[in-house]
Amino acid sequence: MNVERRWHVVRFLLTSFFLYLVWLVFTASLEPYSLIFGAIGSVGIGALTHTVFIAEHQANLRYIVPNPLHLVLYLFIIIAFLYQSSVMMLRAVFTGEVSPRIVHFRTRLRSDVARMILANSITITPGTITLDLNDDHLTVHWLFCDTNHAKAAGERVKGRMERFIGNIWP
Amino acid sequence: MSMILLHTMQWFLLVSAGICVIRLLLGPTSADRLVALNILSGVTLAFLVVRGVWEKRVLYLDVALVYDIFGFLGFLAIARFLKDRMSDGEEQ
Amino acid sequence: MAVREWLALVAFASAIIFGTAGMIGMFRFPDPYARMHAGGLLGTTATFSVFIGSLLLAPDRATAARIVIIMIFFLISAPTGSYIVGRFTWETGLPVWKPKKRRNITDKEQEK
Incomplete structure (x- = not known):
């Protein structure tokens, strides 16, 4: 069994497992008919779509399977960020003191899922919205800009979150 | 009490x-309209x-769960449609 | 009056504050990007606060479980919606609005 074929099988199993998990969450029933039908459906869809669901170039299992403890922790961290940034935004709405600017920087995360999560986290944190994500290059609109230096801006915008996400997908 | 709150x-x-x-x-540009539509979908949810x-x-x-998951697909379609129409206008 | 109703009252009150500020910001800022910041971020927080309040008032366990799933998916889908709008705005080539800086005026006055 060569490497490519084994990677196909692993992706197929992961996709089917994920689909079955979603099926269980959505139907929320443990009747045998529902369980069997869900298994057949998820295996069939997994066989058809595993090449789309997990791309060929993500050739490492570490890039896909997250660390569950850090993932749950990160969920709470993100909720805290959400409220903190809303209070900052509230002040900006009533005082009107903003200095908008577009900054570009690169990320060192390698996994596609981790980059997507990083882009979404940047949108949630204070005064920044991701405008474009192209491989590892991010374009961010920053409402409270106070620096002109690209590296300093990247550190201010994504520094903490990139370290957290680096723990989830090492 | 909880009924009053709700x-x-x-x-x-x-x-x-x-x-x-x-x-x-009102929105003067189509980007403004899309921003309003984005917030409207959250309010509906x-x-x-x-x-x-x-x-x-x-x-x-x-219903809310399905609307939550597939809500932004319609949104993506609108953005794509507007972009296509805009690029057609530039060519002509 | 139970404790969870007080907590729900706090959650709904914060939702009303954030939501009102979001609506004000959506009309006050002059530029789609800044409107996206105000409306998108504050709208997300207001909706999330409504979910927390509804979770506290949920009548049975099936409702509560569904609300938790909706909250988790909302944390993924709301920024994705903002990202779609942001990329659309960026690709149409809209310039970023900049406020008139007081510092530049004072610099010129100092030069004179």
Whole structure:
């Protein structure tokens, strides 16, 4: 069994497992008919779509399977960020003191899922919205800009979150 | 007490949806309209959840769940359509 | 009056504050990007607060479980919606609005 074929099988199993998990969450029933039908459906869809669901170039299992403890922790961290940034935004709405600017920087995360999560986290944190994500290059609109230096801006915008996400997908 | 809270919240969400529709109709550029539409989808989602808790029916929450997951697909289609139309206009 | 109703009252009150500020910001800022910041971020927080309040008032366990799933998916879908709008705005080539800086005026006055 060569490497490519084994990677196909692993992706197929992961996709089917994920689909079955979603099926269980959505139907929320443990009747045998529902369980069997869900298994057949998820295996069939997994066989058809595993090449789309997990791309060929993500050739490492570490890039896909997250660390569950850090993932749950990160969920709470993100909720805290959400409220903190809303209070900052509230002040900006009533005082009107903003200095908008577009900054570009690169990320060192390698996994596609981790980059997507990083882009979404940047949108949630204070005064920044991701405008474009192209491989590892991010374009961010920053409402409270106070620096002109690209590296300093990247550190201010994504520094903490990139370290957290680096723990989830090492 | 909880009924009063939920009732107030429903009225607040309805008024917010009305304001979003005003922005949607006023917006000078299509980007403004899309921003308003984005917020309108969030308000609709919150309204479905509050309504489901108020009437004690799980059906509303199932609808909200599907709307939550597939809501932005329609959104992506609108953005793509506007972009295509804009690039056609530049070529002609 | 139970404790969870007080907590729900706090959650709904914060939702009303954030939601009102979002609506004001959506009409006050002059530029789609800044409107996206105000409306998108504050709208997300207001909706999330409504979910927390509804979770506290949920009548049975099936409702509560569904609300938790909706909350988790909302944390993924709301920024994705903002990202779609942001990329659309960026690709149409809209310039970023900049406020008139007081510092530049004072610099010129100092030069004179």
